[in-house]
Structure formats: structure tokens, C-alpha cells
Amino acid sequence: MTRPSRLRLPHLPLLPHHLQWRLSLPIALVVCLAFFAYGLYAAREQSKLAEALLRSQGEGLAKSIAIASIDALLTRDIETIEQLLLREMQNQRALTIQVFDGQGNLVGDVDRVNGEPTSHYARPAPPLPTSLHELIFYTPDTHGIHAWHPHTVRGDLIVWEPIDNGIGVSLGWVRATLDTGPVNQTHDLIWRNNLFLLLLVLLTALLAVYLFVRRPLKELDRARIFARTLSHSWGMQTPGYPEIIEINQLFEALNLVSSSLAQQEKALREGRHFLAELAETLGEGVYATDREGRCTFMNREAERLIGWSRQEMVGQPICSWLHTRHPEGQFAEHSCPRTMAMSQKQLLRDDDTAYFRKDGSRFPVAIIANPLLENGEVKGAVVVFQDISNRKQAEATLRSARDAAEASSRAKSDFLANMSHEIRTPMNAIIGMAHLALGTQLNPRQQDYLKKIQTSAQHLLSIINDVLDFSKLEAGKSVVERMEFELATLLEEIASLYSDKSAGKPITFSIHVDPDVPPRLVGDYLKIKQIIFNYVANAIKFTEQGEIDLLISVIAHERGEIQLKFAVRDTGIGLTEQQRKQLFQSFHQADSSTSRRYGGTGLGLAISKRLAELMAGMVGVESRYGAGSTFWFTARLETASTKTAALVVESPHPEVSEAQLATIAGAHILLVEDNPLNQEMMRIFLEQIGCRVDLAENGKVAVNTLLEAPVGSYALVLMDMQMPVMDGIDACILIRQRSELADLPIVAMTANAIDEERQRCLIAGMNDFLPKPITPDTLYPLLLHWIPPTVPERVPPTTPQVDREQLARVGEELTQLISNSELKAIHMLELHAELLRAIAPEHYQELKAALDDIDFDTALSALGKLLHSV
């Protein structure tokens, strides 16, 4: 605490420090100075006047004597001159009067002896004046100069007057000496009076100012005294002093201070009271310590919580009592939040400590310790604490619940994964085997039965896919992918789907894309495709004739994000109001009759809805019964700016030609698969196109095989995911550890539809995926993609011109087959698919669809149309 420094008065007070004198003296001095100046001026003027008067008197005297003595001078009547002079001596001012003749002889010489005019004879004559400029002057003062006199005391005034007879002849001179005594005396008198008056004025001024200033200064003093009392008694008021505005204002201010101090004190008191009450009513324990950690305050709640009373605790080192079972126990200072808060000079929270009660019991506490700082120095601390036993318990319960939930969620995922795998694997086998069986020599009935098995299996697979998709969506296991794709690619796939599905129906399909839809997008390609496929399939299903249009437009485009609307419009049967309402709910078709008529699980729209919602979109339908429907959905995508890590898009299946497949014939492929059925199937697929297949039944075998084999022996690895001993991921990781195997294409064969799986594959180092069930349609393009050609591709001459001869032969054979309702026709169609499609794609599609449905009549007419279109 610093004390205010004492004011030091300088040793030499140039100005007094008391206001009284500081005011009075300068004013008085100024007044005196002014008066003195005026007195000086007045005295000077008066002196000048007196001197002027004297001079004029002297001149007058000399002149009159001069004139009067002309005759006497001429007649040398000295007696008359003498008498004239004696008479003139009556003029009190004259000291001597002398008359000179033309030769400078004194003819008359009169002065005063003992006050009487007396004539003198034979005194030495003063010299005559030499120039006319020295006729009136003062003799030097013979009495000495008075130091305090502003003017030199004048000697006598000498006046010379020439006597001439009026015609320029100088007869003589008059010399009069006049007494300046009176003038000097006047001067002295004036000065004495001045000084006396000066003194008088000084005193008067001092007195006047003193009197004027006395009262205000007294009032100021009163203000000072009052101000001092403010330090210990507030609220008192004192009367003002209206005479002087400033002093009155001072009083008003002091009164204000006094009352505001009183108010502040009252507020402080109330505040303190309130705080005390607050502290008491708090639901938390509060205590305060001084710098050494001794308790200075404790509230009621604290008492209750720790069992010690205020009286017991105040003054004691509270922390050691709280942190230890016995008050004398040791505790680590650094573990006490209060000491840490104080040493760090900042607020500290801690909910890991426990306090001991008086009875020795312990309870967990949440503490907030706040150091009390004053000017940066720690004065003490305030600690607020709560009993958090309940909370801890709750936390523990929550933690276990969370763990249980996580476990259950993991169980669900595993279940889904397992189910997916478990279901798909046999399905894969069924479908594959059926396909293979159909490729063998069969009688029509067998073919028919097998076809039906295949169709049913496919149908079942699609149902299972829907169910698994739906379950995945419900379980929240679906993740929106971010991949870059070309819109054109999507549209191509949709177009081919359409042509696949709509064969036979007189429906035209068109796609309209808004000009401001960017060609390149980033989003979940597969999900979008799934929804559109669903809509389009539905549209085809429920439309007999007319048009199906796909409309893509932009709803919103903001920086990198773009919201697109995809709408599929058809001219089908349409929906009633009631039907529309029930759509998009799980398991609902328009009504049960339609499911029977049109097939389908009813899950498609529900899945579409959830998929759209995953992509931050919505679904909807506009329809009028009998007039067609428009099914739409919106989805949020991003515009492609940078190359995002593109998951390899499931490339559409371009039709692979035999010629293309021939280029990879002979490629050495490692098949890693544990399931014998799948092994068999895959081997057949691969050997059909001339590839050599090596088998590994699990990941570990695969790794060993690859490591032992010379570098470059394998062109591709087809890796199953779930295998015993070592699964696909681990195997891939191990394989990739070898630098020489870094570039080896590894394709994952995954029955797992979960996107997480795909991510894991990518991270493990897989290049691509083949979703199960695997068909040649999906397998061959992939092989072509990843396996470098062993045999240069024979580019078939892409002639628009059709080999008519071949066509005729094929056509004839097909016609015969179909007419005979032989299932072989399907195989035949497949063999010459390329050729036939090239002629008339729609008719081909129609034909194919009919054959798939084992509808030979429709197939025949389609074939006819096809052949006629050449």
C-alpha cells in the first residue's frame, strides 16, 4: 500500500502558499503599482508645470526689469536701477537680480540678505551669455542629489534677458536668479504624499481583499473539514455557500459524495447480507481460505456435506482436514485443487477428488477452486464443491449401458454381415449352378424346370437383397459414399436397364437433363442408381404403353453443393389418392392385388425413401389414377472440383465380346475362396474364357502361394473376404507388404453389402470389388479391366454392315428352336447376342425378355420383327 507523498514546500516561497495572501498580496501590489505609476506621472507633470511657471515668472521678471531700465541705463542712472531692482525683489521668487551694462559691468546687483532685499556693490560680475540658447537654465544642485528622488533636485533658475532699445542695439543684460526651492519642495511634497498614499493604498487594498476573501476562504475551510469527516461518517449533509458559485458547487459535490457514500455503504451492506444469505442457501458447499490455506468462511451446505461445523473449521487448515481421514494426516499439496488454483492463479475444476467427512467417510466431489487476486497477488481462495456420488454412479451405469449398446450394435452388424454372407453364398451357388446346368445338354422339360429354378432363385435373390438392404438401412449401417462419377455413365446404365426390362412393350424411353446439371458429380452413385432403377422398373412394370421419361433438374446450387431432382414420369395406370398415401411405407404396394399381378416385394419404394433421406433428400409422387404417375426424389450431391478419392465405380457391364475375352486367355489367376461350391463355379467361369486358375482355400495359403511363386506369375487375385484362418483383408495387407506384389491386382469378392467393408478393402489395398453373387457379366468386364492383354485384341471389323449370311443361318436356327419351344434357344441367343442386338436392339431385348419368361410365342414374334428389320 503506498502512502500519498507529502507535498514539499520550496525553501524560498516566491509566492505565499496561503490562498489568503496569495490573493491579497498580488492584488494589492498591482493596485499599488498602478497607483505608483500614476503618482509618478502626476508628480512629473506637476513638477513640469511648476517649473514652467517658475520659468515664465523668471522670464516675466527679467523682461519687465529690462524694459524698465532702458532709460536709466542710457543715463547711467544707477540709483534708479538700484531702486527698481530693490522694488522687484519683492517678488518672492527672485533670489538675485542683476543688471549689466553693454560692457558686462554690473550696474545693479540686488539679492536677499536675511530675507531683506539688499544692494551689493563691487561683487564679481558673472560672465555674460555667449549664445542665445543658454539664456534660461538651472544651476547644478548644490545641496546634493537625493537618492530616492526621481529627479535631480534642481538648483536655481537663471534667466538672462538682453536689454535693447528696440532697434537692435544691446544696452546691457538683466540676470535674474529664481528660487527653485518651492518647486523642489512641491516635488518632494508630492513624492512624500505619493509614498504615503501608496502605503495607504497598499494597506487598504490588502485589507479590502482580505475582507472580501476571508469569508469564502472560511467556507472553503469548512468544506475541507467536512470532507475529512467523510472518511468516517457518511450520509451527513452540510449547508452550502450560495455567495460563491464555485464553493457552493464544491459543497454540493461533497454532499453528493457523502450521500452516495452512504448509499454505497448501504448497498455494500445489503450486498454482503445478500451474499451471506446466498452462500447459506446454496445447494453447493462453499468455503474460503486465506493465503495460508486456513478456512475463513464456510456455508451451511458445506457444513452439512462434510460434517464439520463453521466454528470448528474456521481458522483451521481446511484442506488437510478434507483430504485426509484424520486432521493431522498428510496429504499431497499438489493433489489439492485449491493449492493448485492458487499457485497457478487461475480457476481450476476437478471432479476426481474425494473429501473426508468428520466421521471418516469419504465421498467423491466436484470442485471449482478460484484464487482470490488483488493487484495480481493471491490473497486466498474460494472453493465450491458438490457431492457427486450420485453422478458417479450414474456415470458408471451409463458407461455400462453404452458398452452394452455398443456390443449389441456390433452384434447387429456382425449378424447382418453374417446373414448377408450366409444367405448370398448358397444363393450364388443356386444361381450359378442353374446357369451352368442350362448350358448343358437338356431336354426341353429339364430346361424349362431349370429356367424356372433360375428365375425363382433370381427373384429370391432380389427379395433377399431388398430385405438385407432394408435391414441395413434400418440398422443405420448405410453410409453415403462420396465418389466422382460422370452423369453420362449413370444415364447409360439406366438406358440399358430400360432396354432390358421394357422389351416387348410399346413404350418409348427418354431422358431429359437440365442444362445446368453438371456433367461431373460427387455423390453416392450406387444409391442414386438404385433409386432410379427402382422407379424405372416400377414405371415399366405398371405401364403398358406410352412413354417413360427420366427428368433430372437442379433444385439448388450453392457453392460446392447441388441438390438435384430426379423424376420418372410414366403413362401407366396411375394411382388413386388412397394408394398414393400408402406408398413408400414398408411392404406396401398399391394394394395386394398388384403384388400378385405385378410381382415385387413391396420394399422397393420404402428402400428408395430411406436412401433418398440418407442423401439429404425426399421422395414423392404425383399421379392421377389412369393417367400415369411421376415418381421423384431429391438428393444432395457435390459438384466435382478436385479429384476425390474415387471408389472404383462398379462399372456398368459393357457387353464383352469373345474377341475381347480372347485377349486375356491364358492369364494366370489366383482364386482365394473357401467355399467349395463357389470354388467350382468360379473355376468354370474362368476356364471358360481360357484362364488358368490356381486355388487357395484361405488367406494364409494365398499369401504363401504368392510369396513362393515367382514374381509376375499371377495376373490377378480374386480374393474372398470371409475365410477361416485368415480373411481377405489381412491377406491383402500382408500381400501388399511385399513391394514386388504392390501392383498385383487384387479383387475382393464380397457378399458383404456394407459400405464399411468396401472402405476396409480399399484401405487394405484391394483394387476392386466383385459383389456376390458373381456372374460372368460382372466378372468378365472386371477381368478385362485388370488383366493386361496376353493376346492382342482382334478388333472385329465394326461394320455396320451385317453379315447377312450368318444372320440368315442364325435366324433360321433360332426360329426353329423357338418354334419347337426349346430352351436351347436361350443359349443360342446368348451366343449370338451381339449380332442380333446390333440389328435391332429393342427387338432383341424383347426377344430376350420373352425367352427369360419362357414365353416362346412372344419370343417368336420378336424374332420375326428383328429379322424383318434388316
Place this chain on the structure above:
Amino acid sequence: MSLHRAVRHIRYLLALLLSLLVPSAWAAPYTVALVPQFKARQLQAEWRPLLDRISAETGLEFKLRFYSSIPEFESGFLAGEPDFAFMNPYHAVMAHKKQGYIPLLSNAQPLTGILVVAANSAIHSVEDLNERRIAFPAPNAFGASLYMRALLIEKERLIIHPQYVSTHANVYRQVLLGDVAAGGGVNQTFADLPDSLRAGLRILYETPPSASHPIAVHPRVPEADRRLFSEAFLKLGQDEAGRALLKDARIPKPVAVDYEHDYRPLESLKLERYVVLE
């Protein structure tokens, strides 16, 4: 009218009658003429009180007669106009010769004419004054001018250049100033000078003393009256007031004089030769 008053009236009448009988009472007041050495006013102031006293004592009446200049005065007494006249010794001789005026009284102290030079003058004897300028008051002032000139020329056989400067005061001052080599005055006026002035002068030469200015009476005045006047005049010297009066009249010590004894010798001086006529 009361008896007392009647008696008083009668007494007056009688006195008047008697006074008529006395020839002197019948006579008109005597004229007294004074030589106009000074201004009329001054003379009046000096003589009137004295004459009044004598009047009171003698019962004689006197009237002062003023002449504006000395020549007029001289013409006057030569014509016998004034009854009494106060004149200088030379006038007395002339008046006696012409009219028979009888000198009655004069101042006891004899008159001496002096010749003064500046105290530091180089002139130490009268011979040095030959051919020099000498100041004299009025030309016919007896002691200072007339007698002195006559002596200087007749006796000392000097050639002088006289300068007439009107008053004794001027003579002395001019001598002091050096305007003239010397100046003529009388011992009385010299004695009256201020000390400082007198100190600057030196008496070079003196005339033999002569009787001073007399008061002469015309013979027509009866002898009784002449005697009354003289006695009263002489009695003045006996008291203080009288002495003061005498002092004013410049006859401090009056004595009776006799023509034969005091003034006859002056006839031989042939002073009339040195009278300057104006």
C-alpha cells in the same frame, strides 16, 4: 439757551474779535518753501509734521510751497515769494542780497563737501583729477557741487569735466563703477551710505566747513513772529518727538545763525560764477 452755553458762545466771539485785532492773526498763513532737493511728496512728509507742531506751539500758520525745480525755487525766493525758505548757503547769500532774507536757523554741524574716488583708485591727490571726468549731483548743490567746483577750479587750479548725475546716490555709484574718476558729495550723504558702498570709496578732498542750509525769513515777517518761530524750532530739540521731526527735516541740531557771522564770508567766493543755469 442755558447761561453756560451763552457764556461760551460769547467767549468764542470775543476770541474771534481779539484775534482779528492781532495783526498776526489777521495775516494769512506763512508760506514755507523748501529747496526741491527731493520730491515734493517727500518734502511734504518730512516738513509738515514739524510745521504743524510749530503751529501748535506758536499759533502761527504755515503753508508749504513746493517748487518743481531748483531754478524755479531760485526764481521764487529771488522774487520774494515765500515767507520762510529753507535753502542752501549760496541761495541764502543770493536771497539776502536781493530780498534781504534773514537766516534764522541751521543745523549745527557745518557742511563739508567731499570729493570721493574709488577706494582702489590710482588717484591719490587732487592733482590727479586734472582733465578728468568728475560726477556731481545737481549742478548748484552747494557743498557737493558749487563750492567743490569753485575750489577745484579757483583754488586748485584744475581743469575738470563735470558730469551732473542728479543725485548724490548716483555720484557715489558712478564713482564706484568707474564711470567717473571722482565724484562730489557731502559728508552727510556719504555717512548715510550702506557700508558696502562706502567701503568701496575713499574721500580724496574736502571743502572747508561752512554753515549749513539755513531757514531764512523774509523781512516782511514781523520780528515777533520770527522770534516765535525760531524759539519754537529750537525748542523742538528738547524732546524725543521733536528730535524725530528735526531729523526728518534734516536739521538734527538746529542753532540760531547770523548772516554777518556765518554767511558774509561766502560772498567773497564769487560762487555765482559757478552757478549753472538751466
